[in-house]
Amino acid sequence: AQSVTQLDSQVPVFEEAPVELRCNYSSSVSVYLFWYVQYPNQGLQLLLKYLSGSTLVKGINGFEAEFNKSQTSFHLRKPSVHISDTAEYFCAVSDSGAGSYQLTFGKGTKLSVIP
Amino acid sequence: GAGVSQTPSNKVTEKGKYVELRCDPISGHTALYWYRQSLGQGPEFLIYFQGTGAADDSGLPNDRFFAVRPEGSVSTLKIQRTERGDSAVYLCASSLSVGETQYFGPGTRLLVL
Numbered sequence: 090a091q092s093v094t095q096l097d098s099q100v101p102v103f104e105e106a107p108v109e110l111r112c113n114y115s116s117s118v119s120v121y122l123f124w125y126v127q128y129p130n131q132g133l134q135l136l137l138k139y140l141s142g143s144t145l146v147k148g149i150n151g152f153e154a155e156f157n158k159s160q161t162s163f164h165l166r167k168p169s170v171h172i173s174d175t176a177e178y179f180c181a182v183s184d185s186g187a188g189s190y191q192l193t194f195g196k197g198t199k200l201s202v203i204p
Numbered sequence: 205g206a207g208v209s210q211t212p213s214n215k216v217t218e219k220g221k222y223v224e225l226r227c228d229p230i231s232g233h234t235a236l237y238w239y240r241q242s243l244g245q246g247p248e249f250l251i252y253f254q255g256t257g258a259a260d261d262s263g264l265p266n267d268r269f270f271a272v273r274p275e276g277s278v279s280t281l282k283i284q285r286t287e288r289g290d291s292a293v294y295l296c297a298s299s300l301s302v303g304e305t306q307y308f309g310p311g312t313r314l315l316v317l
Binding site: 093125130131132133134135138181189190191192193194195196197 | 208237248299302
């Protein structure tokens with residue numbers, strides 16, 4: 090079984106400032122890692138995913154994340170945020186084997202971009 | 205093309221009633237998933253279909269919950285004898301095949317009074 094911890098429930102940041110949303114996971118097996126974004130009244134949209142290979146993963150809208158196996162982390166970063174980035178962000182994990190279909194999500198981090 | 209659609213978008217019902225929630229996956233996607241998102245929580249896995257069969261229903265909370273996908277496309281999540289604790293957003297997702305990227309619908313917000 091896996092678990093995901095998103096330590097920050099809310100993150101306020103000024104427009105054009107950098108942001109980091111933290112995600113730590115726990116698993117006894119190899120994992121796949123994901124970040125999803127949820128805009129108000131919309132479904133979850135995949136930002137980026139780590140399956141294998143390079144530990145630095147680039148996604149849509151200028152976001153990137155780095156897989157750190159030793160620290161069991163997959164933090165999301167953006168060098169300069171826009172108002173339109175205001176949304177809730179979910180980190181998720183699945184095992185990399187037969188159970189890869191089952192995503193386990195964190196509780197989410199609400200990013201508020203202040204003009 | 206169209207994404208995953210879910211109907212209704214909102215459902216209000218009374219405790220003890222029966223409800224059905226519908227999910228239309230992306231055309232051609234063979235895998236379909238249901239998740240439940242309670243207030244302040246991330247989505248939690250309920251059930252997964254590969255084609256017409258439920259490959260894993262281990263996330264269904266109890267036997268009041270049941271889901272079908274009779275023709276391998278549209279799926280219906282059925283909840284009998286609803287309880288106030290069933291109030292949540294029910295999310296559906298689909299993927300081209302198992303293990304591929306899951307695409308989520310907008311969800312059905314269920315409120316049990």
